Amino acid sequence: MPTEILMPALSPTMEEGTLARWLVKEGDTVSSGDVIAEIETDKATMEFEAVDEGTIGRILVAEGTEGVKVNTPIAVLLEEGESAADISDAPVATAPKAQATAAAEVAPNGAGETAAAPAQPREGTRVFTSPLARRIADQKGLDLAQIKGTGPRGRIVKADVEAAADQPQPAAAPTAAAAPAPQPRPPLAANAEAVLKTYADRPHKEIALDGMRRTIAARLTEAKQTIPHFYLRREIRLDALMAFRQQLNDQLAPRGIKLSVNDFIIKACANALQQVPAANAVWAGDRILQLTPSDVAVAVAIEGGLFTPVLRDAHQKSLSALSAEMKDLATRARDRKLAPQDYQGGSFAISNLGMFGVENFDAVINPPHGAILAVGAGLKKPVVAADGSLAVATVMSVTLSVDHRVIDGALGAELLKAIVEGLENPLALLA
16 A cells, blocks of 8 residues: 655654755655655754655655645655555545644635634544643633644644634623723734835845744744843953963864863853752753753854754763864754754753854843853953952953743852852863
């Protein structure tokens, strides 16, 4: 029996992708494990392997097609003895109930007309929804059973809930002690048509959003709206670190190793998370997960966006090992060759804009992380020495953005103090 090859979910959050390139053509024989296509997600271009063996009987989705939903048939695989003539007789996979219900809402008369309200699911029928969509629905007091999902297999996603929130809600039956009806909220942002109208008489060009930029916009909006940020700031004297780094680099030069200041920052943060284990934590919705290892993410800027690859068990690795791993991750990030396991996870992140001359800034926490360290440039500044005299030192400003649900003020201050001590006493990082 012909088998449909479905658009894969190459990461836990993937809902759609671009079929970037077919590596096979109709009539080609494939075996389990053969790479048959390249799929572009919001983060990377990844190879897609065949699960079964057979012959590619028909390609249903052309390469270069964007917005292909997960679990959409993209090709048909024929078993031994079957031909392309068998495809028309092949049974079509049964749509899940949520999807079938949505299809049944289309009115038989009048193109594009839909029923006034989605059909009620039977009692006990599961409503498939993303965690973010469920949270937004709870906040807005919406009944998920009344919302039609447009995601994979009829899953309710954030856009469905927001669209439902913009629709007028049916009035509740009056009661003796009815509370005043809540007033509708104004829209959070101007829609595209309103913005286009505003700038219609000004020269401009439109830049379409790719998957990465859409994901960045959604995640950072969610982060700033749902995470109670607070900020802790310190200045770090780097003169001892700079001298120690120069000494190490002179000794490591014959091995082709050159340590950066960022390598020391990664190590200092990893060690600090071990010294303050209560701060090595993430927010998990209804609980806090305290991690044992120090898995530190580092922001890497690429064209059109950024990645935060994760250095796992960073507290156990030498400075030279961290340096080599970071260079490899940064290179693969810029080539968009990172796998999901390379950038998912971690409890803490570092964003370093000092190399661009930025003196200080506040970084946005990358959920579910508990904190992120914003690193500024090291600058020569006048300081007061221990004996009270004036001196000149290389000073770097850092800001720790903290999720107050995970880390309280005193605990955040303790974590930042440990980071500062590690960088001002770099020899201890080797212990």
